[in-house]
Amino acid sequence: MEKKRYRCEATSLEGFVQLLASNILPHGYWFYVTGFVPDRKDPAKIDQKLIEKYGVDLSRQQRARRKLLRQANLHYLRLDRFWVLLATHGQHRFFVEEGENVRDVRRTPLLVGGYSLSVKRGHYLRKVSGDAEPVADGRMRVRVQIARERYRELVSYFLSVACHRSAESLSRELFLVPFEPYAPIRRQLLNALRLVNAKRQQAGYTKIPPGVLRYKRNIVHPFAPVLEVKRETFDGQPSEPEASPLARLSRLRDEVY
Secondary structure, three states: OOOOOOOOEEEHHHHHHHHHHHHHHHHHHEEEEEOOOOOOOHHHHHHHHHHHHHOOOOEEEEEHHHOOEEOOEEEEEEEOEEEEEEEEOOOOOHHHHHHHHHHEEOOOOOEOOEEEEEEEEEEEOOOOOOOOOOEEOOOEEEEEEEEEHHHHHHHHHHHHOOOOOOHHHHHHHHHHOOOOOOOOHHHHHHHHHHHHHHHHOOOOOOOOOOOHHHOOOOOOOOOOOOOOOOOOOOOEEOOOOOOOOHHHHOHHHHHHO
């Protein structure tokens, strides 16, 4: 039987973040290095070089065997020309050769395309009933947020137009914020909406209801060809064209370091 090819090239920013948040970081791949493929080089050749150099292309059984021997496993992922190598605890030449470039996602968030991905210990588990005692969540949880600087820009923008847009126009813009609504992002946007409503109320304008925000994220196939980006619409109206995920990634390149 022919061995399956190791797939590493995500075709959208949403798929890239989803794969990290749901399939890689939750399994202990907390140590990482990032980089960009130079314009003059072929990304596919860089993929092959890094995968072969660090022995990334392993089967599930091989990874399990290495884990028992306290050896690290690695994953490699690329979006356009941005790439990330992630490793688990254990012995590996990756830690020797990358040295001080290695970051721990529990201490230094992984920044890409305006998103911030980190791993933190959970607070409390959801209560089964209202009168139940709170139970501490001892597990490490992946947290996907809007990166700090990007979030500040977003809040500043909405506060600047809070009293200069109709409720319908503001609702539409809030709905079309270009970030998938992971739970921490929903909290960030609810906080932004609270600030907007405080400013509108002070000026005598009507509040924007929280129902205008998106609460359900789109599940995408990280490696599927992107022929057409289908987005939710607000109030039955087609969404306005926006920059592609890769264009947003290029503009926010400085946030990675």
